[in-house]
Amino acid sequence: MHRNDRAEIHLETNHVDEKRAASSLHSSSATTDSGDTVGLPQPTPLLAGLPQYHLFSLWSTRLIVLVFFLVALVGSFHPCVVGFFDGQLPASSSIRLTTRQTTKALVEVLQVYTPVLTVATDGALEITDGSSNASVVIVEPAAPACEQTLVVHSFGASYGKPYVGDYQPPRCSFNRVTWNLTVTSGPGRQFDRLGTVWFNDTELFRTSTAEPSKELGIEWTYLKDMTSFLTLFKTQQTIIFDLGNLINDVYTASFNVTITAAYFTADESVVPADLVVPISNRTGSQGQPSIFQFPQDTASNNVTLPRNIKKAIFTIAATGQSLEEFWLGNALQSDIYTFNDTFGELPGFSPFREVQLFIDGQLAGVVWPFPIIFTGGVVPGLWRPVVGIDAFDLKEDEIDITPWLPLLCDGRPHSFVLTVSGLNDTSGGQAVLSETTDKYWLLSGKIFIWLDDANHITSGSNIQINTPAPTLQVSSHVSQVSNGTNETLIYHVSARRELYISSTVRFSSGAKDTYWTQSLSYSNSNNYTGQGNISTTIQDTSGRDLSSNGYARTFDHPVSVFTVTGDVRGNLTIYGVVNRAKNVQICGQPVFPTGLEPFTAANSTDKHSESSQGASLSTWQNGTAYYTSNSTQKTSYTFGTTEQSMSFSGTHVTFDTAQQSFPKITQADEVFERYILAVNGTIIEDEETLIGRSIAHHHVWSEDGHGASLSGMPGRGGCLGKATEGCHGGKR
Template identity: 30%
Template sequence: MQRLPFLSGPPKKLVAMPASSHLLLCLCLALVSGLATASPSPRDLRRFSAGDIAAVEATLPRHRRSSGTTFFEVDRPLRPPKGSSGPCSTLLLSHSFAFTLTKPPVTAAYSPPSCLLGAGASVSLAVLEWRAECRGVQYDRIFGVWLAGVELLRGSTAEPRPGGVSWSVSKDVTRYAPLLAAAGNNATLAVYLGNLIDDTYNGVYHANLTLHLYFLRRAAARPSSPAPADVVVPISRSLPLNDGLWFVVQNSTDVQSTPVSVPPNAYRAVLEVYVSSHYADEFWYMNTPEENGPFREVTVLLDGDVVGAVWPFPVIYTGGINPLIWRPITSIGSFNFPTYDIELTPFLGKLLAGGDHEVGFAVTNAQSSWYVDANLHLWLDAKSSKTTAGLIAYDAPKLSGSIVSRSADGIDGEYDATASRNITATGWVSSPSRGNVTTTFTQRMSFANTNVVSSHGSAQAINQTTDAVTTVVFAGEQKQEVHQSFPLYIFLGGDGSGTSSQRLMRRVEIGFDESRSGGAETSTLRNRQAAAAEVTVKDDAVVGASWRMHQTYAYSDSDGGGCYVRNVSSVGYDVLFDHRDASCDGALVGR
């Protein structure tokens, strides 16, 4: 048995790859590259080629091959609060993304819609809608949307079919309402989608981006949720670029940072972090010790000090593990990546000290590459020109973690990784109109991953759980708490190895569970998927495939108006049943 500490040095040397998206790896690196020394099976399905997918399509009836398909990610519908008017809808951008790899983002001038500038009303809900379609052959691609450098949306595209595929994303962007209203005339809207067109991959992504706004009269009772920040400051790269505005973290020692300054009358600061994994780390949760292990942590640095951490949800892109699994129900978070909030209010004393301060990002154990940027949400005291602040206590012990390796031959074996992290900070902020308010920010996180490799490296089973609890306490009384849990199980294997006929099997069980509480507000989300696929190969040719998906989604909140339950199942491209309930009369599905 060999016990290894988490890596702090650079990873093994990697072949240079383009910095756009996961491109050539996005069609499911099903078995980790660290097992390449294993005895090869007759067919290495770590990547499904365009020919493999075409062979599966050829087994379908002709009318099924030629018909278009709508892919969808299960999420609750966005509804404006009672008494809202709207929507006021504005098409922000319409573009066909052909050969856009390593080219500048597509840009458009943005001016606040006239309805947003009207007096006597305030935004009750803002929705950013992405609608796209594609026909032909193409990989999944990563795209991002930025306004004045602030990232509004990140997702992966659907992989097209010969008959075409369409999908849409609706994201609640109400927290950016002040930015949407304050962005001056001809502010830049930027969209990057690094697509490749060649002799094989001919799919062009046609996309429309639309903003929908709903309003309440200012005199009407506002929703109970906190008001959005007064200012949103981008923590991203600046145009011009031949890539997205995200920072690219290349390895475990790489730190990407940028200077930032805050208005002198800020009294609260929250950093919203966007993160996605690519290339050698797209399937980081499947990595063996030779690939820096399966644990990844995105650390947020302020002038070099760790002030918060993100333990990311394992988003599986629409081409991951086996692309067929995610048709037509896509993986959790694949069209709308989750973001993560870090409370920086205890550190306002440093940020308000004058001059620029460096906000940076690093990724523990990283291989190339991770795309990371952030938005700094700032609340300002309108009745004061200056606030004062200071740090009372700060404790960020070194990350605790290890990998235990049990392998007799260096190939088959069991690899167990664990990690834990605690961060806490307390600070005060004072202004004439708000008085002196103390804020305490705490993060408590744990991680466990078991990776069992067998059958001479041709089978792999992953069991992983991530738990994170974030607590913010204001003035010793008002408390906000977010508890997230990300269970993950993956099995990769098959039978018939060494013969002319094989069955390649994939199973995925994944969940995103979250509970939020703050004052009188509470919400609970339980989102679970169980999927499986089998691909039959004969004489090195794909001759058939079958796949299925079952998903349960249950959300409830203390308002009673945001409850939503959905139970949906599919086999192949057919949706067997799709039960939805917005009444919240019954118990949560899967509880």
């Protein structure tokens, strides 16, 4: 649809000019060396400006009925939007647009994500986000490319039955690898499922599924840069794809999965690790995924590492499931029985979660996780056909363990342990780390190792470990109706954490002072009223990581979730609003791609474009949806409205590792942006800018909303906290 035609469908919030004008109200800035500011979008949660203490304490059952009526009548809701950062790279004369084939008989489901570099059908290199008409050919490959099909499998009744196959390296030269994951499902009904892909005991990829439609089949494609695992792709491996699914008279849909790999050569902007050492359950030899299930499993390995290491990075994959799926809505441990006679027991250990890495019993780093919402989460109509942020690619966090090399390179085994902690609260607003959680978290880790000269033995001294306990504050209040029944629960949690680890390491090039530092901040407010049937969660997690290896990251993850639930004689109805964002700025070279790698290849064809030293990603989603199901008739229906914006920029920075100061952004050049709006299963607007090209996506098919499966929501966990057959547990 042409931009000037938008008024015909009366979507008043969809004008790009209006969205950009709003950015002045909802953006932060970074100061340059000259004192100027560089705008970096920072979305504001929809509910964040509302009073958090007594917001919904006056709501009644009649209001619930009114909300449901209005939603059914209007069918959509358009919350406020924020703007983009302007700017684009010059276009190269060698760039041309191409199209990709789609399956016309299936509904396309998609995740908005930054483009990757892969191989076009004619053998040229292209930048694409997997969309049918958003592939930009930039340059012929430096060497002949090749492709392989790695997995073709249908996951039906597949619990405990992963796909197991043999991987052989391709017969071509390559320094880049990109995977294409394509999945079809339905028609039929099915829960969202979690999938993991492994080479032997090493996890490569963690994903989740969309939910099929009862009347229409669905299809999605996700492209992923796998170059970080280049060393593994050079040798024979056993590939294991685990996607637990269940088939019965209600849940009838299988997931038909294909993974193809493209191998090619491009400019070496990334130096992959020489070794990748798994920290996992080590069950790959049995044809099973090597995943830890915490707290049931002790997530630990004893490992002897090479003695000539010059850099070591530990990465962590952590996903909450079942009672831990919506940990951000979990109650304080002292409040879990507040609505025991009406709503039921609440999942506990607070809404705070910390994933911890211990080396030989000492804390080496932490992760405060990004809250994934799966496609059956909160209200399924939110995620049809645009899924939640990172739902198809659950990201890993990294911890630089280079300061530990004087210890780790002594030729002896060392223990690596992963744990997840919530909070135990005591009287007077005090809390301590619980060192455990409800069931359960799926964990694995990896050590990415870059080697020094073969004859060198890495050594060092003065390992300083400064890891004090986090600063924690909690409070809660329960109000009652006249008969003494608990009516409202309001609680708040805040946390701060500072870590600093340093040492002097002697490499073949000489001695170097190394360090890893983290600074984290967290706040959460939850309000349950109507005896638990109306809930509001407002959370924000932010932080900074800094390494002597030249890596720096700053992030902010705000999220707001509001739900109204009614359950009368087997008829469940839910109205939900979600507003959330993910803002990340990275400088230097992390283990996994920043997203700039494709544009580095584009820059090689465009002498007017300068290379960037960092990347800035800002994306937000606003959505509102309605869900109803009848347990007797085994039917369900959902509809809703979701919009998402993503802006991705290359940044120029000043970075002084000697002073251990965080880099300053001096310039930001936007290279990709996308805005998408879906209403009641139909994509109404989808516009993209890719390397200066404006692309209007056209979507023909739409979802029907029938047969949705609700997998969970805050305060009830996955599958509403019940041991529902075919759900959790679960997604594993």
